[in-house]
Amino acid sequence: MQEVSGTYVKVNNTGYGNGEYSGVVGKAIQPDPPLAALIVSFAGYPSALADKPNYNIIALDTSSYALIYVCDDFLDLGSENAWILARDKTLDPTIVDTLRGNLTSLGVDLTKMHITNQDPGYCPPV
Structure with a gap:
């Protein structure tokens, strides 16, 4: 990874499983x-070697959502990911449709996307 000098944002990536x-x-x-193209890295992971943007913000409403797209070719292993991140458990369906349209215009195969289970019994709040 390129040496970070100046301002950066701390990224806290947390998940719940098992x-x-x-x-x-x-x-x-x-x-x-x-440009809304970021280099996001985590020590000890392949992303720590990133020297070019690997996290692209396609759409953003700071009070509601972010649409993120990543296409990576680390070690010639292709990986394509997209996320619709929201501050609330649900988004207005018209917003979701618009964001999905943004991804379609990029050529993203939406049939591979799924909605994350937000039920508190499945993934209890911290």
């Missing part, structure tokens, strides 16, 4: 402002 929480803390830098 009855327990786990997570990793990393950092994000914006190498080419004002």
Whole structure:
């Protein structure tokens, strides 16, 4: 990873599975402002070697949602991911449709996307 100098954002990536929480803390830098393309890295993971943007913000409403797209070719192993992140458990369906349209225009195969189970019994709040 390129050496971080100046301002960066702490990234706290947390998940719940097998009855327990786990997570990793990393950092994000914006190498080419004002482009919404970030280098997000986590020590000890392949992303720590990133030297070009690997996290692209496609759409953003800071009070409601972010649409993220990542296409990576680390070690020639292709990986494509997209996330609709929201501050609330649900988003208005018209917003979701618009964000899905953004992904479709990028050529993303939406049939591979799924909705994360937000039921508190499945993934209890911290």
